[in-house]
Amino acid sequence: MITITGLKKTYKHHQVLKSIDIEIHSGSVTAIVGPNGSGKTTLLKSILGLVIPESGSISVGGSTIKSSDQYRKQIGYLPQNHGFPANLKVKESIKLLQDLRTDVKDYDLELYEAFGLEEYKNKQIKHLSGGTLQKLSAAIAFMFRPTLLILDEPTSSLDPSASILLKDKIRKVNNEGVTVLLTSHIMPEVDELADEVIFMLEGCVRYKGSVTELKNIQETPSLEKAVANIIKMEFSPCLI
């Protein structure tokens, strides 16, 4: 689904991504983990086309992302912070995206309904709580039936029940063949959702492989401990 080769990115003399090579297979659920500043956000943004790579190539669904912005039609993105004009109503925000995405007619409104967003449809964005905004963003990520879901800290500001609904939805679409790429600080959540994990530190991929394998190597049933163990290990820079 996603192929990244030799991806480098430097911000003002600080190399944020140091030659990343990753292959993400269709139908997988991959979690990118790592401490703040490890480069995971920049990696996600590179895939989304928000950050322009210094070198290397990224292809999504077979087409390189430099060629056009149309590859983004495959992607459903759930950002950490919401992205709607403050004075628009909920239904207008949705309508705006629907107007732009004329390629999709059959919207996936399952999550929208499950979150009960219909009752907020006439409210302005600025009057919504953080949780509701997150629900709205999540519902929109699924709405246009993407083949690739990119979720940035998906449950961070959701209440437990909404969180469960979202995770169920993620599993459901994954079972239908949708590739999922997510970041999270919550290791049990990663453990629960992901089958692949990419561990990043200081702009490098320190580990990439299946979650089960990682646990086996580190000889612990807890993913959290396994990850903690990797951090403790002394690596020479950027080698796996």
Added chain:
Amino acid sequence: MSDMIKIFKYQTRDVMRSRLVIFYLLFFSLFTSLLFYFNSETSGVIANILSINVSFMPLLTLLYGTTFYYNSKGYILFMLTQPVKRANLVTGIWLGVALPLVFSQLIGITVPFLIFSNLDVESLPAIGALLSSSFFITLIFLALAFFIAILQDDKAKGFGLSITIWFLLALLYDGFILGISVFFADYPLELPLLIISSFNPIDLARIFCLIHLDASALMGYTGAIFQDYFQSITGSVVSLTALTLWTLMPLSGALYKFKKKDF
């Protein structure tokens, strides 16, 4: 319908509900009505509104524009993950912010004129020139504000830059022109000064409006030269073209930087 127009459409709807639009509407209608109350002369009213347009409006637009951009970073970022061209996104948002602001100013100014002034044909060019100065000042300084905010991610620095640019264009530049007219007093300066003024959108908008105000006809020989220039078809075409260029310059700067920017 192109993406730009769709984005523009929803942005307009957003900004139409913003406080500044309501503030403009109230401020300009009250201010204009008060001017009519204290000063029944249409030309005096126009001149006073013009003073606002060329002093505080550019600053207000710059500060509003940069604040708007900083507050809309989440929206802009999300929209960039949609299948939309970057240039279409910025242009759509820029127009979507600018036109409601222009609209509320025009309504705020025009309605009191319709109510209080006996609109004679003679004052129509001046009112037209005043409204076009409002139009261009808003478009130009909003484009400048976006340019600044795109260049400068740091809010405080963005505001600092806005205020500096305002200070340069609204004040310092005129000081510079005064300096020239004092130091080169022995030379015929009318045409050189007209050209120098054209490099400052505030001066350009102000002079364009003043000339149509008839005020310059009252200003003796020098005023007559300025008026001859601007009231000729060539002068009007040149100054409107210059104002359009002044709109396009910061906009294309903003677009250029936006296309290359990491978010």
Added chain:
Amino acid sequence: MRLISLFSLILLFSISTLASTIKVGKSEKIKSITTAVSMAKPGDTILVLKGEYLERDIKIQKPLIITGVNLPVINAGGKGSIFFVRSNGVKIFGFRLINSEVGYKFENAAIRLEEVSNCTVENNDLYNNFFGIYLQKTTSIKVVNNVIHSFAKSETNSGNGIHLWNCDSIQIIGNKISGHRDGIYLEFSKNNLIQGNSAKNNIRYGLHFMFSDNCSYFKNRFSENGAGVAVMYSSKIEMVENLFFNNKGPASYGLLLKDINQSHVSKNTFSGNTKGIYMEASGRSLIEKNIFVKNGWAIDLMANSMDNQFTGNSFYSNNFDVATNSKQNFNTFTENYWDNYAGYDLNKDGFGDVPYHPVSLFSVIVTEYKPSLILMRGLFTKLLDLAERVFPSLTPKQLIDEKPVMRRIV
């Protein structure tokens, strides 16, 4: 035979004592005005019926009343003058007088009066003449309700609408004059009254005084002339309730006062002029209760003017209130209304508590460096003016209104 001679004697007597009326017309016995004038007796009335008469240089040397019926036209055909009045007591009514000669040797006019008194020129329509009505060394003449229009292109080849030279006690009332050099021109003429006239689109001045003392002009309208009114080298002029409107151009003004003394400018309206009043070397005059609105400069006061008093005037919507060429001032401004006044009136006596400086810094700058006019109404000049008002340094310190009125004087 005796009877006949007696009868003719009586007839002769009656003609010489009782005025008779002579009719001139295309279908009358007398077809020429010149003929009628020559055969008429003093005191006769000549009635000229409707029609066009190609006549010129009609010399009137006896007191006659010459009346046009239904506006007959006398066409000089571009040669000479039309009426030349050389007798007292002549009255000319109701003619349309056209095409007198434009010339440089002789000042031709539609009606010319020379060394006469007690004449009246009324209700005539003068069109395309060199001079309209020309009065030389005359006294007690009435020029009333005439319409005088011509097509002056330049000052050198055009004449004045009504021209007075060396006259006394002339009344010029209700005339409309346009397209001449000066609308009304007075030179070495005294005790004249000019009232209710309109002078528009004349290429030099609407009204022009030279060395003419003790004159008054009331309720006239001077618009769109090269300059409105020029009063020069005269004293004791009363200027009341006139309108000076839209007299604009590179060197234009509503009212020019040059070497004027002991005059009175009152209740006039100056609107839309490049300069409302331009005052030079004039003194001891009272300028009161006038309205100055929408002028480039309301008043341009040269420093060689002194002891003038400006009071009870209203200044609003002018680009500049007062300009001057010096830091000195020997005139008084008091109790005027200034729309630019930003002071306050704490004791509520109707007068501002701080004086007003009518000469702004920008006005001083523009006077000195004319192209800096391009900065007009900018924020920069506003701040300059504000700073100057707080710390005056370049503007005349004595030129202040100590008691500015808070509300507009209507």
